[in-house]
Amino acid sequence: MPDDPTEATKPQAPTAGPLWFALFTEIGIIGQLSRTLLEKRLPEGLISAHFAVLNHLARLGDGKTPLSIARAFQVPKTSMTHTLAILEGRGLITLAPNPADGRSKLVYLTEAGRAVRQGAIDGLSPDIEHLAKLYSLEKVEQIVPLLEELRQILDTNRPG
Amino acid sequence: MPDDPTEATKPQAPTAGPLWFALFTEIGIIGQLSRTLLEKRLPEGLISAHFAVLNHLARLGDGKTPLSIARAFQVPKTSMTHTLAILEGRGLITLAPNPADGRSKLVYLTEAGRAVRQGAIDGLSPDIEHLAKLYSLEKVEQIVPLLEELRQILDTNRPG
DNA sequence: CTTATATAGTTCTATATCGCACTACACAAG
DNA sequence: CTTGTGTAGTGCGATATAGAACTATATAAG
Numbered sequence: 001m002p003d004d005p006t007e008a009t010k011p012q013a014p015t016a017g018p019l020w021f022a023l024f025t026e027i028g029i030i031g032q033l034s035r036t037l038l039e040k041r042l043p044e045g046l047i048s049a050h051f052a053v054l055n056h057l058a059r060l061g062d063g064k065t066p067l068s069i070a071r072a073f074q075v076p077k078t079s080m081t082h083t084l085a086i087l088e089g090r091g092l093i094t095l096a097p098n099p100a101d102g103r104s105k106l107v108y109l110t111e112a113g114r115a116v117r118q119g120a121i122d123g124l125s126p127d128i129e130h131l132a133k134l135y136s137l138e139k140v141e142q143i144v145p146l147l148e149e150l151r152q153i154l155d156t157n158r159p160g
Numbered sequence: 161m162p163d164d165p166t167e168a169t170k171p172q173a174p175t176a177g178p179l180w181f182a183l184f185t186e187i188g189i190i191g192q193l194s195r196t197l198l199e200k201r202l203p204e205g206l207i208s209a210h211f212a213v214l215n216h217l218a219r220l221g222d223g224k225t226p227l228s229i230a231r232a233f234q235v236p237k238t239s240m241t242h243t244l245a246i247l248e249g250r251g252l253i254t255l256a257p258n259p260a261d262g263r264s265k266l267v268y269l270t271e272a273g274r275a276v277r278q279g280a281i282d283g284l285s286p287d288i289e290h291l292a293k294l295y296s297l298e299k300v301e302q303i304v305p306l307l308e309e310l311r312q313i314l315d316t317n318r319p320g
Numbered sequence: 321c322t323t324a325t326a327t328a329g330t331t332c333t334a335t336a337t338c339g340c341a342c343t344a345c346a347c348a349a350g
Numbered sequence: 351c352t353t354g355t356g357t358a359g360t361g362c363g364a365t366a367t368a369g370a371a372c373t374a375t376a377t378a379a380g
Contacts, residue, residue, distance in 0.1 A: 017281070019300050020288050021215075024194045026307040028212070031191035032234045033314040034184040049336080052188070055181075067358060074192045076338050081360060083336085103345045103358040121177070128180050134313045140179050143306050146299055147186040153294045154193040209366075227328060236368050241330060243366085263328040263375045 041123035043116060046090075049075075049083055054092060054109065054117040062108045065098060069107065074155075092116055201283035203276060206250075209235075209243055214252060214269065214277040222268045225258060229267065234315075252276055 035048040042051055053069060070080035084107060087093045092113035098104035109117075195208040202211055213229060230240035244267060247253045252273035258264035269277075 016292055016297055016300070017285060017288055019297070019304060020291065021281075022304050023300055023307070024191075024198075025212075025215075026304065026311050027187050027191050027194065028208075029234060030307060030311050030314060031184075031187050033311070034187065036234070037314070038184075045335090047336080048188075052185075065358075074189060074196065077359070078339075078361090079337050082338095086335095098358090101346075101358080105359075121181075125177060128177055130317065131180065131313065132176055134317070135310055137176055137179070139306055139309075140176070140183055143303060143310075144179060144182050144186065146303050147183070147190060149299075150295055150303075151186050151190050151193070153291065154190060154197070205365090207366080225328075237329070238331090238369075239367050242368095246365090258328090261328080261376075263373095265329075 037127060038120065038124065041120045041127075043119075046116070049073075049079075050087055050092075051117065051120055053080075053083055053087060053107075054113050057093070057107060057109045058114060058117050062093075063106050065104050065106060066095075067104070087113070197287060198280070198284065201280045201287075203279075206276070209233075209239075210247055210252075211277065211280055213240075213243055213247060213267075214273050217253070217267060217269045218274060218277050222253075223266050225264050225266060226255075227264070247273070 038048050038051060039046075042048075052073060056069060056072060057064065066080050066084055067077055069084075070077045073080075084093065084095065088095055090112075091110055094108045094110055095105045096108060098106050198208050198211060199206075202208075212233060216229060216232060217224065226240050226244055227237055229244075230237045233240075244253065244255065248255055250272075251270055254268045254270060255265045256268060258266050
């Protein structure tokens with residue numbers, strides 16, 4: 001029935017669907033491209049998911065639990081266990097028992113972890129400057145709040 | 161030196177970097193959330209990457225080569241080989257030799273493939289209607305062209 | 321025609337992601 | 351204290367992603 005051409009004659013909301021699809025498609029591709037860009041600036045073997053954790057801890061403060069980090073990125077906790085094991089193996093974070101809860105742990109950045117994060121950020125700055133020449137700051141300023149709002153809506157209406 | 165506070169007093173482009181970071185962070189998280197949303201509406205075992213291929217072929221016409229599809233999504237061709245093998249195994253596409261190039265193949269949607277795609281789209285329409293109540297169409301219309309432009313810039317300036 | 325180089329796709333292998341089942345601890349009820 | 355229920359994290363297995371090396375075909379140079 002959605003293929004019925006007469007459907008399209010409905011006065012309100014003629015076909016918002018395709019626009020939403022286009023939105024998510026663009027977001028998917030840009031996500032892919034930016035991930036690739038970032039990973040070129042990371043030490044061998046580190047990927048976007050690893051950086052994301054380092055960045056999260058540096059920006060919002062470390063001493064977070066693994067589960068809270070997993071939730072922040074909307075990934076299963078098993079994935080986070082794996083990511084944290086890699087980071088710990090590389091000496092970029094340390095895992096300490098949570099004094100407030102025996103089931104839990106707390107994640108702390110090491111100096112090496114901070115350095116890797118800062119190095120990636122510094123390494124990206126030429127890329128960003130280059131982008132800034134081609135895509136005006138005004139556009140970025142326009143998009144970011146719109147995306148933040150959308151993210152929040154998707155986030156709070158998750159279970160579906 | 162990027163931590164030097166005096167840096168921030170530069171008249172032009174005081175710190176565009178963090179804004180760009182925020183942009184890509186939001187895009188990453190929204191990508192993650194929308195992927196999860198989509199996968200709830202797909203048949204068991206099919207994921208976002210599989211749907212993307214079906215959708216691509218349905219929208220732009222089938223008879224594409226595997227490599228062209230890989231490029232459209234910015235994934236390595238080895239990943240596409242795998243994805244296509246899954247889709248073929250499920251009877252959602254067929255792979256035919258390319259009469260114009262003996263090295264190459266052409267990908268065609270089967271009726272089952274079209275049906276799975278349409279089923280996912282139909283299944284998503286309640287979700288989209290729900291989103292549309294919380295996030296105005298105007299905002300989507302505002303974002304999409306901005307993202308398209310950004311994607312194109314990232315796409316053409318890839319090698320870095 | 322022969323050779324050199326480039327391209328499409330696959331195979332192999334390593335790592336990432338994620339669901340399921342499990343353990344350990346927390347906390348409330350009794 | 352004991353029991354029942356919920357939560358944090360892990361181990362394991364299945365599938366996804368991606369780089370390196372390989373095969374087969376195409377195309378250009380001579």
